[in-house]
Amino acid sequence: MAGLALNGASLAEKLLARGPTSYAPWLDRRPHLDLIEQRALPELRAEAWRHTNIARWYETVLAGTERATRSRRVEFPGEVEVVDFADPRAAELLVLRGEEIFRLDAQPIAALNGMLLGSGVAIRVPAGTVPSPVRIVDLPAAYQRILVIVEPDARVELIEEPSSYTHRLVEAVVQPGGRLLHRRLQAASPDRECSLVAVRVQANAHYELSQLSLGGDLRRNDIVATLAGNAANVTLRGAWRLVESQHLDNQVAVHHDAPGGTSRQTFRGVADGRSRAVLNGRIEIAPGAQQSDATLNTKNLLASDTAEVYAKPELEIYANDVKCSHGATIGAIDEDAVHYFRTRGIDAPTARSLFVRGFLREAIDDVETARRLGVIQ
């Protein structure tokens, strides 16, 4: 395909000729189709896709590979309501979700999720309940949607087990006083995958993301968290470890739309081989979101001369009484630390691996899971 890289417009044309999927026919696909018809899919040089060649993902979209043997595997306790997106009840839950959680024009490739949706679940955690975790093991299509409604004062843990998709959309509303701990586990993958996590956090509610990633052939995670109610709380943690020519692009945006919110972002990544890691972290504090307190901290280790890391914090602050800080570093393994370990009898490879583990651990709250996944050794 040299010289003929697939762009947004030509992809749109080919997809429109095929038409949308028939899954979940109640779903209003007009906004998605409109965006695609208006040729608003990102083009190859789009700013948001500076570090990820979207044409490679478009190729996967166009190829339309589906795996035949997959099934829906979602584990959940009795008190949680879980329905398939094809079920008309999912339409009611979508209404309960309230207004749109993210702007489609700001996340245009989500339009492909709408158009091509093949599997999804809607999850409701009833008010005041504290059920055991909900686990998304697998969904049987390339375009997937997960809707989560955490009702007032409910508390739940949602776990996305490693699985493959072309695009996954996770939407969550955490209603007043609720708490959602969201674990995302991303295993090494030969596939090209994009996902969007969009969360709205209402008054006195907490959303906590713990994302552990190995690399993919192309892996892109967009994360948009909005502190929509007073004194909302958002904690985002991400740790990744890339090898060979793996690619991981994290685009994170935290919107403080209401007063008194607190957000904490901590990311740690290690890039080895010829891999490429990206973390764009954006904090936006709206006018009127006074007494917001926001921090973003990202540190990266380059473990080889040929790996690439791009780390960029961005702040947009429109309120005057806020606390906001950010920091981004990119460095190599501290050879003084390695020497220190070695003088205690620890060989160099073990020393480096201890050092890397310690480095990543600052962004990891569950060491056992991180070890099982292989993010740390």
Place this chain on the structure above:
Amino acid sequence: MSLLRVEELHVEVDGKPILAGIDLEVDAGEVHAVMGPNGSGKSTFANVLAGRPGYDVVRGSMRVDGEDVTELAPEERSLRGLFLAFQYPIEIPGVSNMEFLKAAVDAHALGRGEDPPSAIDFVRHAREAASRLELNPDFLKRGVNDGFSGGEKKRNEILQMLILEPRLAVLDETDSGLDIDALQVVANGINAFRGDGNAVVLVTHYQRLLNYVVPDHVHVLADGRIVHSGDRSLALELEERGYGWLGA
């Protein structure tokens, strides 16, 4: 046979000669103090014994129990019983002291062809050593030297020494930055370690540590050479007269 035998040691750092022919023999059961003014090569000597990269031995040799360790990697020297307490211990956030010590102890056990100690035995041993240095048990859970005060860092070095039980401990300016109480605690740790089967080389600018850890031999380093050796009285004389009278 000497525990440590250094012969004609010449060392360059970045092509610049720092040590210009050091000879030193240390026997088991002895404590040697290596003193000298700033820039005399004391720290280089301590670091080159531990095999620091970038410190090039251009001539001469270092032997531990008769074995030439000059070309050995730092971890190989450690497994042969050499220990360096760093002047500036490195901070390693995210790796707990306990985890670090266990990795070191396991490496030493494997080096001796033994099974690593059980976690329970190890923790008990580490706690005992910590309490001897008046360190709170929580100290072991904290990141290696991460946010430690100067005194805590130095005590942590001595803690590692007590746990690893080296044949030869080289202490690089372990007394610097310690208040008098911490100095005593550290000195007690060193004295508890001293024994017939091991030896200590104290590298220091001042003689105050030597009030608590009494050396058998004192050497004065100047311009990369040992220019004077004597017994403890030499250290006291240096305290009184400075280094100038030695031509140092």
